[in-house]
Amino acid sequence: MMSNERYPLRQVILDDLTSHNKVALLLLLLVIVSAVATVWVTHKTRLLTAEQGKLIQTNNKLQNQFIHLQLEEKSRSQRIQVEGVASKLGLQAVKKEQEIILVR
Template identity: 45%
Template sequence: MISNERHSLSSIIGDDLLRNAKLPLLLTVLVLVSAIAVVLSSHRTRLLTAEREQLILEREALEIEWRNLILEENALADHSRIERLANEKLQMQHVAPEQEQIVIQK
């Protein structure tokens, strides 16, 4: 019997895959899903690495600022210490600006 029915090639391939090749089709789908997962994972890793580098740079900047603040505090504390020693040991007093002008004019 000769049949004049025409079937498209894609429907024949699809029917053959669903009937005879279920395991290879399932494995193909699993490989594709796995490949997409690897790509997404590596992309996420690159984003996290870039974020980590940015945070490290920010931490270093904050550490530098912290060291500068400690140096500034120490420098200001030295002036306070010197002023305190001058008051206590040498009985020196801080001159107000109006008294300073009087002293200069005399």
């Protein structure tokens, strides 16, 4: 004669896991934590790499502007020096009426 007795399968499995496989459960938990940490670190690294790229572009633009400003400052200071020497020598700028354009 068969008995119609039902075993609580879910409870049996949980009892088996918690009583005999504590190390396996701990390792499984550690693997999951490690995987989540790896995904998080990878995400943060990508964000920081993108931000670094933007900062490098901004730095390059600022360096170019600085170089152009230095060239402009040098050009203006040279023009002032030339004008100073010209005035000492009694030279003056050519007027529009005095200009002659040669066409070939």
